Amino acid sequence: MTTSSLPLSPKSGAAPLLAPATTAPLPRRRPALSLLASEPARATMEAWAALMHWRKTPAQIGAGHTVVLFPGLGTDGLTLWPLRRHLERSGFRALDWGQGKNIGPRGDVDAWLDKLADALHDRVAPARDVSFVGWSLGGFYARELAKRWHDRVHHVVTIGTPFNGSVDDTNVGWLFRLLNGKEAPAEAALRARLAEPPPVPTISLYSRRDGVVSWEACTHGGCWPLARDIEVQASHMGMGWAPEVLNHVTGVLGCRRQQVAA
Numbered sequence: 001m002t003t004s005s006l007p008l009s010p011k012s013g014a015a016p017l018l019a020p021a022t023t024a025p026l027p028r029r030r031p032a033l034s035l036l037a038s039e040p041a042r043a044t045m046e047a048w049a050a051l052m053h054w055r056k057t058p059a060q061i062g063a064g065h066t067v068v069l070f071p072g073l074g075t076d077g078l079t080l081w082p083l084r085r086h087l088e089r090s091g092f093r094a095l096d097w098g099q100g101k102n103i104g105p106r107g108d109v110d111a112w113l114d115k116l117a118d119a120l121h122d123r124v125a126p127a128r129d130v131s132f133v134g135w136s137l138g139g140f141y142a143r144e145l146a147k148r149w150h151d152r153v154h155h156v157v158t159i160g161t162p163f164n165g166s167v168d169d170t171n172v173g174w175l176f177r178l179l180n181g182k183e184a185p186a187e188a189a190l191r192a193r194l195a196e197p198p199p200v201p202t203i204s205l206y207s208r209r210d211g212v213v214s215w216e217a218c219t220h221g222g223c224w225p226l227a228r229d230i231e232v233q234a235s236h237m238g239m240g241w242a243p244e245v246l247n248h249v250t251g252v253l254g255c256r257r258q259q260v261a262a
Helices: 033-037 039-054 081-089 109-124 137-148 173-180 188-195 243-261
Strands: 066-070 093-096 130-135 153-159 202-206 227-231
Touching: 033 039, 039 243, 066 081, 066 109, 066 137, 081 093, 081 243, 109 137, 130 137, 130 243, 137 153, 137 188, 137 202, 153 243, 202 243
Parallel strands: 066 093, 066 130, 130 153, 153 202, 202 227
Antiparallel strands: none
């Protein structure tokens, strides 16, 4: 797995750095096992809350803007169907990433991301501008692809994505090995690269109740003018349908659309 900087898509120019990342590591640890054990029950309760939330008609703020959703490790588009449907009901054109189950990058990560970018280029057509929303591992794809498409991406929203950490900040490193047949990446240079946000407005939704990944690893450790962290109250498994998360995603993207229209 290469640790060099990402090659840019031929469709875009060089992406300027926003600010230097801090070198001081954040103190953090894996979530307590009690939080992990309670994930299924809490996600089920959040699903019931989502059903009640579903009865409300959301504001029509999408104006047809295209949003691509990236699922988490070991999941596919069905897991993010509640979020995709909520975006559609809010007036967005919401698309699944189109690659089936997310089992992690295969082979060279840069080459794999190049292929994903090419596949998405055809999938989002004819839209000229898009936003990316990624849950957990899918958030890494959203951030890295936005570095390639910085002239096309309006906004990036990650949900429970530990971009500012390592495999030691998650309780599912074993799952990555099970699905992908190898160790999760742990190189220091690669971690620094992943911690750097794309040069577009980037929002990270994190939860201190997350039983899968460290919430601190889901926050930006440097002074990045276009990056912001927002705390939500949700389990990791339930972030794809928790009402608070749904409202934050549509609110962030809707606000961005209004700014562009103005």
